[in-house]
Amino acid sequence: MSTPIKSRPGKRPAASVEELFHARTEPVDGGHLRWTGYANKRGLALVRYAGSLHTALRIAFRIQHGREPVGHCSTDCGLPGCVAPAHVEDDATRTRNRAAYASLIGLDSPAEACRRGHAAAEHRRYRRDGRPYCLACNATAAETSA
Numbered sequence: 001m002s003t004p005i006k007s008r009p010g011k012r013p014a015a016s017v018e019e020l021f022h023a024r025t026e027p028v029d030g031g032h033l034r035w036t037g038y039a040n041k042r043g044l045a046l047v048r049y050a051g052s053l054h055t056a057l058r059i060a061f062r063i064q065h066g067r068e069p070v071g072h073c074s075t076d077c078g079l080p081g082c083v084a085p086a087h088v089e090d091d092a093t094r095t096r097n098r099a100a101y102a103s104l105i106g107l108d109s110p111a112e113a114c115r116r117g118h119a120a121a122e123h124r125r126y127r128r129d130g131r132p133y134c135l136a137c138n139a140t141a142a143e144t145s146a
């Protein structure tokens, strides 16, 4: 966030943040998209548009789904730093994809609530390997240990 991005006066201003996104990516084998633009110290791909910074992953998500992402955006496609719109997941699509995977490998649970009574429909999430967990219990555990 601290590194200023210099504006280039000679250039035509971009029509949209999506246009800037596309100008800063290059395709990689396997349908991935590599980010060639600015990234902050933590490796987060960013676009400056209309005076504010936009996360490349959130732009990619909007391109693919036509709506604002819910919660955290990430890719889980095996290429670190990939920003391919089809590979970006938000909390909702990540949960859906992992639930489908859990069911595929037989790890989905028929329980309608966790042991402490949180409704599964609202609070059940899945780890990358398909193991289910309760988000509400997880949040409580994080608060306690913080």
Ligand SMILES: [Zn+2]
Pocket: 031, 032, 033, 075, 077, 078, 079, 082, 083, 084, 087
């Ligand atoms: Zn990818």
Ligand SMILES: [Zn+2]
Pocket: 114, 115, 116, 117, 118, 123, 134, 135, 136, 137, 138
């Ligand atoms: Zn719970």
